[in-house]
Amino acid sequence: MDPTLVDFALQAFGQIMGPHLIYLVLGVVIGLAVGILPGLGGISGMSLVLPFVYGMDQSAALAMMIGLTSVTTTSDTFPSVLMGVPGSSGSQATVVDGFPLAQRGEGARALSAAFTASLIGGVFGAILLSFAFVFARPLLLAIGFAEQMMLVILALSLVGLLTGRSMIKGLAACGIGLLVGTIGPAVSTGEFRMTQGSLYLLDGLPLLVIGLGLFAVPEILDVLRHKVAISEHGSIGKGWMQGVRDVFGNMWLVLRCSTIGALIGALPGLGGTVIDWIAYGHVIQTSKDKSQFGKGDIRGVIAPESANNAKEGGALIPTLFLGIPGSGTMALLLGGLVLIGVTPGRTLVTNHVDLVYVIIWSIAIANVLGALICVGLARPIASLTAAPFALIAPFMITMIFFAGFQTSQNWGDIIALVLLGLLGGFMKRFGWSRAALLIGFVLAPALEDSVSRTVQIYGLHVFLRPTAMIILVLTVVSVFIAWRSRSGISLGEHETGSASATQKRGQVIFSLALLAFAIFAILDTMNLRFLAYVFPISVALITAALILISLLQIARGVPSALSDTEAEYRAAGGTQASLTYYFGWFILLPLLSLLVGFFAAAPLYVATFLRVLAKKSWLVCVLGAIGVIAGLWLLGELLSLRYPVGWIMALSRPLTGG
Amino acid sequence: MKIQALRCWLSALAVTAVSAVAPAYAADITFKNVELIVPYGAGGGSTIHARLLAPALEQALPGQPSILIRNVPGAGSVVGINEFHREAKPDGMTIASLGTGTFFQYLLQDKAVEYPLPELRPFLTSPFGLVVYARKDLGLSGDPVADVKKLVTMQPVYGGANATSSDLPALLAIDLLGIKARYLFGLSNAEAQSGFDRGELQLNYDNMASWTNSVKPMVDEGVAVPLFTFGFENEAGEIVRDPMVPELPTFLEVYEAIHGAKLTGEAYAVWKTLFNIRVMGSKMFALPAGTPDDIYNVYADAMRKALSSERLSGDEAKAVLGPYPQTVGAQAERTLKGASVMSDAERTWLKKWLSDTHGVN
Structure with missing residues (x-):
């Protein structure tokens, strides 16, 4: 590295550890506070501090803003692990294994592992950012529309791992997710699809509402019905050091997931919201013993948490070096930079190397501070899981509706949350993968846009692009591995017994409802222009076919396709009031x-x-x-x-x- | 919860007891808490604009109220401005930022639009120029007229959001010059910018806010050549060259050089309206329809005072507002009228053009 750069780096370090530390700490505290509340995130935090940024010293303001954005993905783990409520759209995958761990009384272990992984991931992102001087431009220039399409397909291929026990039903759920993701304007023509004249749906459904509805609502109702407290053992357990040891025992995994997080954060096309799921898919794919995933495997917490903190450093690469924001928070950060008189873009690196180092150090130090504060807070907060659940539930339900409403401040959010909660409950009961639906939803716009752009610009020439072909080969390998090692990934689903096989009526009705939605998607979009209907209709046809196959399997009694947890519960002599009552x-x-x-x-x-x-x-x-x-x-x-x-x-x- | 909403709720409790609420307009108008609705997401240009100006306006308004900025995004600003029209009372307690989408959806008679745009009362307009540029590796020389002539013979790839979005003025200008581009829609600004940088897109436009930091570096590196700006309307009502890059010709100049005649008739009228929206009225602050003159004038005066304040004279302000003169008061209302009223013949022309060129019905 250039010796003058080292000077700049040391000087920036001195600044942050000296006079600006107080601003950094302030930013970190605000970031942790907004991160812990579902529905609020970096954007709300930035809106909170922006009015005060004007007139501040440039490095102090930067330390505060970066401190804030760096740690929201650290503290959002609290609700994900302890309550099963995704703290932000970036920590949805953490719920899958984190919440079962808390239910087993290992909340403390899961949290300390998550914070340690976050710390390492965040610092990794900062280190990568400091090398980005060299590779940012060539890397970003190499990822064109064709490469973006291949990346989306690679991400989608990971769904193969998250389908649950029945692959057919898992893929159908993913198809439904893709269809739900097309609600709203067709970007290529501006026509509206499946909005039925609703102003709320004009911009499509917000991701957070989907995550809350599908995951948080069914879990809360389940716990409310079956358990006295979240943690079965009535204590939060020991395991502080266990969690830290878990991370160091899986160091290689942490580094891989950090790399994945930082790279995807930097690259265009996929967006930050899917990173946790990609890391989760990656850890399943590369683990030998897959039997515990979904039931409380600590690796299922470590992977997404290291990736989603590393993402922040990665997302700063295009934001700072090209002036192209990688996310909403980054766009707001750009605005903040303008207000303190720094114009980001290509000139930033040449004119303000000192500030770039302030940013890099701020990320690294903020991540360390944030993780330490969270570890300190974890013990008192984790004790919530031992408290009587009926005491906590009303506050959690209030929080969920609060979070849902803050996504677009519209009554539509509330209605969508209720309906999606219902959908999530039935999917859980009848064994349809909610994770697959969510991934489909997140990737729908990226898939549709990138395919349509690639076809329009490259056509068949896409097969002459070497980078695109390398990613395609990776996809094929990933699918092949997934295919070979499918056994035993049930993602926490219950084994089915005879009750599921004898009581098929509910399962059939729900499958028919999903089929009706696919048909509705076809009928609603068929009269639009070609570019607006080609994607939803293709997906709907495939999805409908998959649902028909699963209906056939249910009729024939294929074990992997059958699931009705409610029937099992009644057959086992369960006497609690019906879920409808709790709903x-x-x-x-x-x-x-x-x-x-x-x-x-x-x-x-x-x-x-x-x-x-x-x-x-x-x-x-x-x-x-x-x-x-x-x-x-x-x-x-x-x-x-x-x-x-x-x-x-x-x-x-x-x-x-x- | 916001104080206003809390107050609303408290008075709901007393709903039966309330007999009459005296009008709040006294001789001395002061404000306590003003809400500024920004109808776009928190990271966008309108929010930055609002965050720069609001603190200076706070200081200049009587009573030094705090201005709370609330983002109400959705449907290209229609959700936010609908809410503004529905819920804001004409008492100066609520103002809104209007954006390009507010105008297009209104002019194209989008069914979702509830607000009577020409009746809103803007007290500030912030103009912003536009520049259209192309990849140099198409074989362009840097002479705008020659380059446009060359582009007419090929099919450069243009990337943008969609035909009825804020791209519309640029799309119309490109088509009026006779350039038959291949259009790739559904791209965000950032995506279009990086696609152009990679060479996958060949024709692009930008707000002048991006000139110094993203367009000019590409021109200096030999990646891009600028073709024309939209120009700027001076106080005499003439469209002159953009003060940011006076060396570049305006669209109207290039049009005349290519076609040998000035742009006239309905095409000109439509282009001029779009120019009013996208350039002269790029960002506006408005009071609700029916706001009385005394309140309106308090705002206009305060805005004038705010614009000459120290905060809005520095480099930070220049980075957001550019070198363009801000218009306040009656002049701002004229700009809104010029941007929100279109004759039926012009609307028909525009809709036919959209349908013929971009298949939008």
Whole structure:
């Protein structure tokens, strides 16, 4: 490395560890706080600090902004592991193994492993960024539309590993996800698909709402029904050091996933939201013993967590060196840079090498600080998993609706959350892979766009592009390995017994409902222009065929295709109230909000829930209600958020000043 | 929760008790909390623009209110501006930032649009120029007129969002010059920029905000040649060369050089309206329809004061606003009218052009 660069690096290190440390810490604390709450993330945090950035010293402002964006993916692990609620769209895969670990009473181990992995991943991203001077431009120039398409296909091929017990049903679920992902405008023609005149659907469904609905809602209802506390052992367990040892025992895996995270973060085409799933697919593919994935394998936590922190350093490469933001947070960071008088882009590296090093050090130090703070917080927070669940559930349900609504601040978010929760519940019951649907959804726009661009620009010449061909070969190898080693990846699904085989009615009806959706997709898009319908109709036809095959398998009684956890539960003599009853409790909050608005409904709901389901004293109920209202008010004030307005408020509007 | 919303809720509790609320407009107008609705996502240019200007406006408004910026993205600004029109009272407590999409969806009579655009009361417009450029490796020389003539004989690949998005003015200009491009839609700005950099796309346009940091470096490296700017309308109503790159000819100049005659008729009228939207009214701050003059004037005066403040005279401000003169008050209202009113004949022409050239119905 150039000796003057080393000077710059040391000077920047001195600055950050000296006068700017306080700003970095401030940024880290804000970043951790917004990361821990589902629905809020780097974007909300940046919006919070941007008004104060103007007029600050450049390096101090940078340290604060970078500190903030670097650690949101560290603290978002808390809700993912402890509650099964994805803390942000970047930590959805962590839920799959993290939550079962918490349920087994190993929440502490999972958290310490996650934070250690985050730390290493984040620092790795910073190191990669410091070498990006050399390779950023040639690398980014090498990834054209054709290569982007191959990357998307490579990512999609990982779905083969996440299909659950029945491959046919898993692929069909992925197809449904791809179709749900096409709701909204067809980018190539601007025509709208499957929106049915709804303004909310014009921009498609938000990823976070899908993640919350499919994963968080069914899990919460399940725990509420079957368990006293999240952790079966009533304690959070030891295992602090165990978690750290787990990471060091899997160092090679951590480094591989960090590389994957940083690279995908830097490359165009895939986007940051799928990185955790790719890392998760990677760890399954490369592990010999796959039997514990989905049931609480610590490697299933380590892989996505190291990847999603490394991503931040990677995403800064195009943002800083080309002025092309890799994500929404990065776009906002660019705006912040402009406000402090730094114009990012090609001139940044030549004019402001010192600032580039401030950024790199800030990432590295912020990741260390963030991980340490989280480890410190982990013990008290993890004790929540040992608390009676009926006491926590109303707050979690409030949090889920809060998170859902903050994604686009529209009543549509709430409705979508309820419907997707229902879908997620049935998918879980009847053995359809929710992870496959989610991946399909995330990759739908990337797949459609990149295929259409590649066909339009290259046609068959795509096969003459060496980089594209290398990625294609990788895909083939990955699919081959997946095919050969499919046995035993059940992703936590229950083994089916005789009840699933005898009670087929629910399974058939649900399959028919999915089939109806595929047919609806065809009917809705067939009258659009070619570029708008070719993708959804092709996918819908394949999906419909897969669903028909699985229906046939259900009719014939093929064991891998059969699943009805509810029937199994009843056959085993389960006597708890039906899930419908708990679902009723879940939708009570939106129903109340419809009437009096979310801000008034949340405390009412919490109090009622605590009184009726948790059977607590009135005092506890009132305290809970006050706690919720204080929390919502504080968040609203700090972040200038809005909450859903109810019927009474709408009625009174003409009389008020608001 | 925002104070306004909290107040709304509290008064909902007292809904039966409330008899009348006196109008808030007294002789001395002061503001406490003002909400600024930005109808695009938090990372976009409109948000940056709002975040630069809002603090200076806070200082200049009577009562020094705090201005809360709220992003309400969706449907190309329609969701946010619909909400603004539906819910904002004409009392100066709510303002909105208008963007290009606000105008296009209105002019193309999108069914989702609920707001009567010409009736909104803008008190600030921030103009921003546009530049169209192409890959030099197509065999271009750097002489704009000769280059356009050459491009007419080939089919350069153009990448953009879609035909009815903010690309529309550039698409119309390219087509009016006779360039038959191959259009690749569905690209974000960043994707189009990097696709051009890689050579997969050959024709592109950019807001002048990108000139110094992304377009000019490509020109200096010999990757791109600039073709023309959209120009800029001076106070006398003439379209002159863009103050950022006065050495480049305007679209109208190039048109005349290529076709041997000025652009006239409905084509000109439509182009001029799109120019008003995309260049002269690139970003606006507006009060709701029906805002009384006294409140409007307080805002216009405050905006004038804010623009001459120290905060808005520095380099940071220049990076966001460019060298373009900002317009305030009555002049801003004229810009809005010029950008939001289109005769039926012009609309028919535009729709036919969209349908013929881009298959949009």
